[in-house]
Amino acid sequence: MEARLTELSIAARVTAVEEEVQAFLRSLDTLKKSTTLAQRNHERKKLYKTEEFIRLDIEDELLKLHEVPPTAPDAPVPSDELSQCKDPVVVGYATRLNALRALLTLEIQPSSHTILEKVYMFVRAATFALVMFGGFFVVCFLVPLRWIHLILRQFDVPNYYLPMDWIQTTFGLALCVASGIQISTNDRVNLTMETTKNDPTVVMFTHGSNLDGLMIQGTSPTSLKFIGKKALFMLPIVGWGFRWGFGNIPIDRSNREASKRSLKVLAKAVLEYGRSVAISPEGSRSKTGQLQDFKKGPFYLQSDVNKSITPAIVHGAFELWPPGRIFTLSGKAHVDYLPQFHVDPHKSRNANRLALRRVYLTALAKPVPADLSTAPDTPHVLMHVWSIMCLWVVIPGAVAAICGAISRLSTILGVSTTSGTAQLVASVMLGLETFMHFTC
Structure with missing residues (x-):
């Protein structure tokens, strides 16, 4: 495994992307004055792609080992999961790559609190x-x-x-x-x-x-x-x-x-x-x-x-x-x-x-x-404000119409009081939620 990782220049590639990430982080204060949040996050995603391609190359090699037929019936099958690999060289690379992941967390849009x-x-x-x-x-x-x-x-x-x-x-x-x-x-x-x-x-x-x-x-x-x-x-x-x-x-x-x-x-x-x-x-x-x-x-x-x-x-x-x-x-x-x-x-x-x-x-x-x-x-x-106004007209109106229909149905069923209607609705809701619980 170590020889194959050497062929793929994993050590040099990890070191290179670590240096690129550190250079980016050092330049953040300057970038915030001249770039938008989307542009800075785009740079993070480009660096993340480079880091993750290294990870994928390692995982490809682990998968090849995993898919090789065992030499004996009781021979252990190596895991194809990077997180479960016990090889110290691979574990070392995984630790460094995980650290880079944490450093490349995307920047979120702050609230103005106005x-x-x-x-x-x-x-x-x-x-x-x-x-x-x-x-x-x-x-x-x-x-x-x-x-x-x-x-x-x-x-x-x-x-x-x-x-x-x-x-x-x-x-x-x-x-x-x-x-x-x-x-x-x-x-x-x-x-x-x-x-x-x-x-x-x-x-x-x-x-x-x-x-x-x-x-x-x-x-x-x-x-x-x-x-x-x-x-x-x-x-x-x-x-x-x-x-x-x-x-x-x-x-x-x-x-x-x-x-x-x-x-x-x-x-x-x-x-x-x-x-x-x-x-x-x-x-x-x-x-x-x-x-x-x-x-x-x-x-x-x-x-x-x-x-x-x-x-x-x-x-x-x-x-x-x-x-x-x-x-x-x-x-x-x-x-x-x-x-x-x-x-x-x-x-x-x-x-x-x-x-x-x-x-x-x-x-x-x-x-x-x-x-x-x-x-x-x-x-x-403007379209959003108008749409919100429409939603506050249409949805409460539809809910009111349905509630009116439920009330009329309750009257037909002989349930004439508000409390009786509420009990009927609560019973139906309890039944539906119970059915959902046992079939979900």
């Missing part, structure tokens, strides 16, 4: 909550629309034009609007039905913020089914709409076998209904804003469905809403849809996983708009 910003954030957060809970409340009562999908499919109506799919896309956009995010996209054509030839694809998106999935949901030119953490589905009303209304799939990250079952359910949606699906190969949100190691689960999913992968790169969202920030700042974000990645059938699943990671790192290191993560343009702010 009264105007605080008021604007409160309005946006309240609208976001309105769409999340009020919107999903409405979606729960639209679940029967999914039954119409069975009929429409008989007439070859594409998934994107099915009622609940259109509503899901609109819902994602509404949440982005409520967040105050100005979204730009690039190469959406890579995900259109014409490009995919109506063949489902597995969309794998980078994940550094709570905004990522919403941005993909709202800007994707084709309907997607998402897989999300179980805790989200356990929220009353929100989880019901997310699962039964939109048909998304919960995953229990703490239980490997349960996770595999969730991926099988998602694979069924691809194979039986021709659904394109969306999942983050990183699993959880990145705490540094940089691309994390890829989990193996999404690649088992791809193997089960044998479909292409469409990488989706989200820029700028981490800077606006990093983990730990209560709510997002208003600003510009960008989604880049890359050409489809076709798995090499002659390579192992893990080899394809490492190859795809190189694609992501290369895309992330490309130049981005200099004003990324800055305040939205004035026309967008």
